[in-house]
Amino acid sequence: MELEPFIQLNHNGLIHRRDAFGGKPQRYKELAVDFKGHVGELLTKSLNAGALDSSVSKEDKEKLLVAMREWGVLDGDLKFSSNIPVSNQRGYDQAPGGGVGGAPTPSKINSLSDVLSSHVWTQIGFYYNYVMQTTMFQPKDGMGRIGDGFRRQVNDLIRFNTRVSAILQDGKGVTAEWEDLKTGQKGVSKADYMVCTIPTPVLSQIPMQVGPKMQAAVKALQMNGQLKLGLEMKTRFWEEKYSIYGGHSFTDQAISQLSYPNNNFFGDGPAVLLGAFASGIGALQLTGMTPEARIEAALTQGSVFHPEEYRANYLSGASVAWSRQPWIMGCTSAWTEQTRAEHYQNLVAMDGRIVLAGEHATYYGGWMEGSLLSAIDAIERLHKKASAA
Numbered sequence: 001m002e003l004e005p006f007i008q009l010n011h012n013g014l015i016h017r018r019d020a021f022g023g024k025p026q027r028y029k030e031l032a033v034d035f036k037g038h039v040g041e042l043l044t045k046s047l048n049a050g051a052l053d054s055s056v057s058k059e060d061k062e063k064l065l066v067a068m069r070e071w072g073v074l075d076g077d078l079k080f081s082s083n084i085p086v087s088n089q090r091g092y093d094q095a096p097g098g099g100v101g102g103a104p105t106p107s108k109i110n111s112l113s114d115v116l117s118s119h120v121w122t123q124i125g126f127y128y129n130y131v132m133q134t135t136m137f138q139p140k141d142g143m144g145r146i147g148d149g150f151r152r153q154v155n156d157l158i159r160f161n162t163r164v165s166a167i168l169q170d171g172k173g174v175t176a177e178w179e180d181l182k183t184g185q186k187g188v189s190k191a192d193y194m195v196c197t198i199p200t201p202v203l204s205q206i207p208m209q210v211g212p213k214m215q216a217a218v219k220a221l222q223m224n225g226q227l228k229l230g231l232e233m234k235t236r237f238w239e240e241k242y243s244i245y246g247g248h249s250f251t252d253q254a255i256s257q258l259s260y261p262n263n264n265f266f267g268d269g270p271a272v273l274l275g276a277f278a279s280g281i282g283a284l285q286l287t288g289m290t291p292e293a294r295i296e297a298a299l300t301q302g303s304v305f306h307p308e309e310y311r312a313n314y315l316s317g318a319s320v321a322w323s324r325q326p327w328i329m330g331c332t333s334a335w336t337e338q339t340r341a342e343h344y345q346n347l348v349a350m351d352g353r354i355v356l357a358g359e360h361a362t363y364y365g366g367w368m369e370g371s372l373l374s375a376i377d378a379i380e381r382l383h384k385k386a387s388a389a
């Protein structure tokens, strides 16, 4: 399977909040650089005023002052100001060029107050996340290629379009009752042991012969219901006009973000944008709409980033509300500190001959890697138990 980069951080991505900058999106790099510059200046002031003398040793204070000056790109007066070194990070009014008119001109920094109104620290934190760090990969031609890979290896072992309706066990083995959703045929499958990977919102509705602790854990684990929406656009205007190649733009509207394609850069013809990756209240709002209304909302909201091109380039769109998909009824497991403490070990422990695995049975939720790590752990424990029996 061929892999290609799955770009997260793009300094050219845009940040939008309805109550910041008059609703006009700003480049991530401008806000992020201005944020650290202002923080650097303020920390320098505090240090020089002796406000942190009880928290920082004299030696560390000297180092920190140097760090803040360099990291914050402060000027000779230890101020964060509009100049060429700062523009070298946040971008220029006129970028360095060639020949006679090649001299750059600096851009104007934003005030601390304006930068704070953008909440850019949210995105800075997002990109610091362990799972968002470079370099991440995605399968060429889509995530479906991963399923295809499994299918090539174990096709004969899979029974497609089959819904398990009950799970039973006794001292000798396990039984899954099922129904073929295409033919209506009902049947049972028997085995010595079972690794069950049915997501918990579905599993909680299936009669399952396990003890009260696992039952309670399965019932307690809710899922977040995100919504994703794809928009097919005639051209790659975000590349041509905005110099955005992969990564995201963020907004405080229901759609939450746009993600730009990571493949076929500079390509002619249509390309698909992720026009919404909504969660929380935004996901509920969009999920409650008809598919057509979701597209309309996504076009209106996404137009704040690319007002002239967005609607003009729109060809078609599709959305998936994960809480409405009957085979998962959610997107990612919503563990809290409390449910982890109370239920996690009971969820992952073997119950007789049954062990659960999947995205819900890991500390690495919301990612395929987590479900695979959970499956490996479950199989190893099952193998040990079966070998000892």
Ligand SMILES: Cc1cc2nc3c(=O)[nH]c(=O)nc-3n(C[C@H](O)[C@H](O)[C@H](O)COP(=O)(O)OP(=O)(O)OC[C@H]3O[C@@H](n4cnc5c(N)ncnc54)[C@H](O)[C@@H]3O)c2cc1C
Pocket (backbone or CB within 6 Å): 162, 163, 164, 165, 197, 198, 199, 202, 206, 226, 228, 322, 326, 327, 328, 330, 331, 332, 357, 358, 359, 360, 365, 366, 367, 368, 369, 370, 371
């Ligand atoms: C919108 C979205 C975006 C994501 N983005 C990424 C990403 O970029 N990178 C990444 O690594 N991960 C991503 N993930 C997470 C990743 O998809 C999951 O972590 C992973 O698929 C979980 O694997 P699983 O085997 O636990 O569950 P699933 O893949 O959900 O498999 C569970 C299976 O159980 C089947 N099933 C359900 N009920 C029954 C029943 N009654 N009988 C029989 N079978 C049943 C379902 O049909 C399904 O095939 C994303 C997930 C979502 C929803």
